[in-house]
Amino acid sequence: MLIINKKIYFASDQHFGAPTIKQSKIREQQFVNWLDSIKNEAAIIFLLGDLFDFWFEYKKVVPKGFIRVLGKLAELRDSGIQIHFFVGNHDLWMCDYFETELNIPTYHKPKEFTFNNKTFLIGHGDGLGPGDKGYKRMKKVFTNPVSKWFYRWLHPDIGMQIAQYLSVKNKLISGEEDVKFLGEESEWLVQYCKKKLTEKHYDFFLFGHRHLPLEIAISENSKYINTGDWITHFTYAEFDGDQMMLKSY
Template structure:
């Protein structure tokens, strides 16, 4: 179980995010011990991440250090891997102390029965071609072959090939993932909170028997979700260090 208050961040895309966006993230993570008791990252913290045996990408090293500081302060971090940072979960866990998973996570966040998934590949029809590609990209043989590439060349190749999957918002406005989440919330044994990333569309709505949420893309709008025992809120972090409430829903009973 993750304790509340819990902050949920999504799709930061360090490596293509602006320097200002990274500064806001660092400020937010460093201030977390006074504001929340747990943190969830909904995937794609990096625009590209790969764990070579003896080197690691330099992008975002201060963010990783800030996450490690949270672990030192016994603030749990759950990291749901995305389609941009799926190669290197073991290394990321070792360096930050976060719990990292590429699988959907079902569990309690305070009193919330929650189902979390990044969202890539979840749409039954639209994502079928991507699911086939994903099975190749995440195959152990493919990962082993990629590890032989020089990190500079491999990073340039990854950034060049991933432009379409990070560009702006989902073409369907997030409707496809919201439909997937609503179906889970409508089932009798389903969760009461479903959270996705990936679409880059900030969302907080009642659906099925609970609430569907998406933190959006930090690198685009610096929004995040805040879960308390009795409510879910969509928040925005500003450049001067202040935050503002965008919308709020009471926890369904």
């Protein structure tokens, strides 16, 4: 267990690079401003996936752009603030760039943490729980080593153009038709949290992916928080050592 005397912050689904580079830079600057605003109070920052609308690491090439946010993350990490990154469905081809260049650990699955005697299960949230079978099949194809090997042989200019097109146009990837609350019984992440709670107690479940700021009681002393997004809601979660709060910037 880690005792935290400062605050822990959670944010997800920035989708930098979409819908256009010009529009994305405005949101990127807003996010950087938010990071600046919390740096004196933050002990840890969790980024819960889809920081980029698309990301692919070739052996010696990474996507162009995102200098402001990458530079700010490097600055915060160098100042001693812990940062953890969970891969989302839009940046699932991330490898070791964040770990080697920014000293930010990267996770591809939900991970458990304990702070101040509170237990957290944290992840991006894609493909968890029942349903969403179309996306789950697609994810298996995208994460297959053979698929990645073939894609890597495309010239980056071609590969990035194809990926950016699919990221916006493919409904299974973009989730455009899914940005509405379905009700507790139909929310797959709520069902996932309830199932996990039968196996072990968690005080807080923190996920992104849904693009909706949500705060739902899973039991009398367990809560599911969805951090929303930085496209429409500009929301984040803040843990002050005892209480969890959803806030907007």
